[in-house]
Amino acid sequence: MLPFKSLLQLDKSSVTPIFIQVSEQLSRLIRAGTLGAGQRLPGTRQLADLLDLNRQTIVAAYEEGLAQGWLESRSGSGTYVATHFPEVKPQAFVEKKADEQSRIQPGYAFESVTFLVRPVLTTSAGLHLDDGFPDIRLAPxxxxxxxxxxxxxxxxxxxxxxxxxxxxxxxxxxxxxxxxxxxxxxxxxxxxxxxxxxxxxxxxxxxxxxxxxxxxxxxxxxxxxxxxxxxxxxxxxxxxxxxxxxxxxxxxxxxxxxxxxxxxxxxxxxxxxxxxxxxxxxxxxxxxxxxxxxxxxxxxxxxxxxxxxxxxxxxxxxxxxxxxxxxxxxxxxxxxxxxxxxxxxxxxxxxxxxxxxxxxxxxxxxxxxxxxxxxxxxxxxxxxKRHFRKSLRTYHDRRDRFCDLLATELGDTVQFTKPDGGMAVWTRFDPSIDMEALATQAGQQGLYLSNGLAHNPPGQQLNGTRLGFASSTEEELERSVTILKKIIRKND
The missing domain is CATH 3.40.640.10 (Type I PLP-dependent aspartate aminotransferase-like (Major domain))
Incomplete structure (x- = not known):
């Protein structure tokens, strides 16, 4: 067995919780190759005794490693280093009166670069399922x-x-x-x-x-x-x-x-x-x-x-x-x-x-x-820091509510995965839905959303877009989804 008591150096005076220290140091050992892919870790009770810690601390550390993807649990066998890691190897001027055209185009040539043409995003009034912007009403x-x-x-x-x-x-x-x-x-x-x-x-x-x-x-x-x-x-x-x-x-x-x-x-x-x-x-x-x-x-x-x-x-x-x-x-x-x-x-x-x-x-x-x-x-x-904590709680609630609305109100026309973080949901719409028409009709009813065309790789039609939830209250999200639902049903 590896000398875990020597390898894991814990600082009980640190503001970082002990279980986080254990989890982070285990991940470092994995990155360094000290712990190899598929290697079995000591049982929680055994490692707790070695480190003179409460067993629940080790349980929490292993759960953190599982959540981060460094570890995997095998029923009835124990906790192991995840098996999908690669092997780690150390390593004369004439005055002329200006005409109207000169106010638009110069008299000299310049190159207009087409790939720089991109709409300027502005914060619009009314409802919006944007690219994933913060709610400025929460700003300190x-x-x-x-x-x-x-x-x-x-x-x-x-x-x-x-x-x-x-x-x-x-x-x-x-x-x-x-x-x-x-x-x-x-x-x-x-x-x-x-x-x-x-x-x-x-x-x-x-x-x-x-x-x-x-x-x-x-x-x-x-x-x-x-x-x-x-x-x-x-x-x-x-x-x-x-x-x-x-x-x-x-x-x-x-x-x-x-x-x-x-x-x-x-x-x-x-x-x-x-x-x-x-x-x-x-x-x-x-x-x-x-x-x-x-x-x-x-x-x-x-x-x-x-x-x-x-x-x-x-x-x-x-x-x-x-x-x-x-x-x-x-x-x-x-x-x-x-x-x-x-x-x-x-x-x-x-x-x-x-x-x-x-x-x-x-x-x-x-x-x-x-x-x-x-x-x-x-x-x-x-x-x-207080602003981040407050915003995180608010955006977490809004994400959950928005994803519930997508699933219950638009579930037969959209596909999405609830994101672990961020401020937008990547949403794929049924191929029968015209995204350009949807975005245009939504805008006519006071709801902004992107048509998603900018996200399409060359030659592909994803029919998807980012729907931002963070900048809207839960009530605003409900109204937004209601508008989308009505438009989609009307166009069926």
């Missing part, structure tokens, strides 16, 4: 207002209104580093963080720094257009791999790497794949990190809604298990608080952060220091 407005006022009373006023650090306000970087380390298992300092105006800016800067014309970027067959547009603008050549109920197909990625010979970047949304909301399975996470080391490509991890997970604890980001600095981690408070709060961040090794900041300086000298300071204060005072 009073707390934010107090934090803004404190900015004018704090420190040297002259410094407040001059130029600031291109990487972002020091307070927010410091507090965000602490927050990410605590909640996502990252090991950052403020030097590893740059504040941006939303995650889209982080994706753009990363693409501009890392990509050159012809570089291969791999995404899932279905993915976020905002990301691929940036890669294309950087001159990259896009490749795709399939996506199933466990996330992107990493085996297909491995084959693609062999065929291409050189892959520069892989873009993933592993916590909740966009648009389908599925979570990338742990063994695929390990294999993806291994492939990055072998083929020397960067992993661009877009973790757009990590703060909202409704079952157990969320699976930690790829960046938390990245020993070689292969992951660039991008996130945002847009989905956590409100779209108007243009606060995003990039987490990466300090050398890349420095280069990103140099590029950012020539297009956007700095962010909004007042907003960044205020958000930093909310983290420092734990107001942001």
């Amino acid at each position: 407005m009073e707390e934010l207002s107090r934090a803004y006022r404190s900015y004018f009373r704090w420190g040297n006023p002259q410094a407040h209104f001059g130029y600031g650090d291109t990487k972002g306000h020091p307070l927010l970087r410091e507090q965000l580093s602490l927050h990410l380390n605590e909640t996502r298992g990252l090991q950052t300092t403020p030097d590893n963080i740059m504040i941006t105006r939303g995650s889209i800016m982080g994706l753009h800067l990363t693409g501009q720094v890392l990509l050159r014309s012809g570089d291969v970027v791999v995404t899932g067959e279905m993915t976020w257009a905002g990301a691929t547009m940036n890669f294309q603008k950087a001159g990259a050549s896009l490749r795709t791999v399939p996506v199933d109920q466990h996330g992107i197909d990493v085996n297909a990625l491995a084959e693609l790497c062999k065929q291409e010979g050189s892959v520069r970047m892989v873009y993933v949304t592993p916590h909740h794949h966009y648009p389908t909301t599925v979570t990338l399975r742990p063994d695929r996470r390990i294999q993806l990190l291994q492939l990055a080391e072998i083929y020397k490509f960067a992993i661009l991890e877009d973790d757009y809604d990590y703060d909202f997970h409704y079952l157990s604890r969320p699976i930690l980001p790829l960046a938390s298990a990245d020993p070689r600095g292969m992951v660039v981690y991008v996130g945002s408070l847009t989905k956590s608080v409100a779209p108007a709060f243009r606060i995003g961040y990039v987490v990466a090794p300090a050398a890349l952060i420095d280069e990103l900041a140099r590029l950012r300086r020539i297009i956007d000298r700095q962010g909004d220091p007042m907003l960044e300071f205020a958000i930093g204060q909310l983290f420092k005072n734990r107001d942001m």
Whole structure:
């Protein structure tokens, strides 16, 4: 038997519960290969005696491992390391009067890039089943207002209104580093963080720094257009791999790497794949990190809604298990608080952060220091943490109610899986339903929803769309589903 008493080092003074410490350390042993696939673990009573713990603590730790996908239970036999893990291997100017046309078209030529044509999303009045936006009515407005006022009373006023650090306000970087380390298992300092105006800016800067014309970027067959547009603008050549109920197909990625010979970047949304909301399975996470080391490509991890997970604890980001600095981690408070709060961040090794900041300086000298300071204060005072807890409870209830409505009112015309987290449900409609007509007729009745056409891979008709539930109250969700039901029945 492995010396578990030596391998599992527990800190009873830590704020992290003991059962979480046990579960996390077991997962690290699995990632390191100390515990192999299919290896039987000690019984709960036996391990509790070895570690001088209550048996229920070990039961809870094993249940956490089962929920995370690291362990599996065999009836009448015990608890084992999950069998689907790969083997771990260490590793002269004439003035002329302007005519009307000149106000529309310039007198010189320029290229209009068609792939940049994309509707601008705005928050519409009335009912909406959107892409998965937060409810701005829950945003901590009073707390934010107090934090803004404190900015004018704090420190040297002259410094407040001059130029600031291109990487972002020091307070927010410091507090965000602490927050990410605590909640996502990252090991950052403020030097590893740059504040941006939303995650889209982080994706753009990363693409501009890392990509050159012809570089291969791999995404899932279905993915976020905002990301691929940036890669294309950087001159990259896009490749795709399939996506199933466990996330992107990493085996297909491995084959693609062999065929291409050189892959520069892989873009993933592993916590909740966009648009389908599925979570990338742990063994695929390990294999993806291994492939990055072998083929020397960067992993661009877009973790757009990590703060909202409704079952157990969320699976930690790829960046938390990245020993070689292969992951660039991008996130945002847009989905956590409100779209108007243009606060995003990039987490990466300090050398890349420095280069990103140099590029950012020539297009956007700095962010909004007042907003960044205020958000930093909310983290420092734990107001942001309270907001996350409150929102999580509310969105959890709304998810459950919305999924019940879909099942009971539209069950014969839609297919969906209740998502473990996030703020939208990926919903496939019966092929007989015209999604464009459905979205148009719903809009005529005061309900916005996307027709889903942007999610279709080339040559495929998914007849699916993301239906956001978080930004609507339960009563608003009921009215929305009622409108959809009436339209579908009318068109039968």
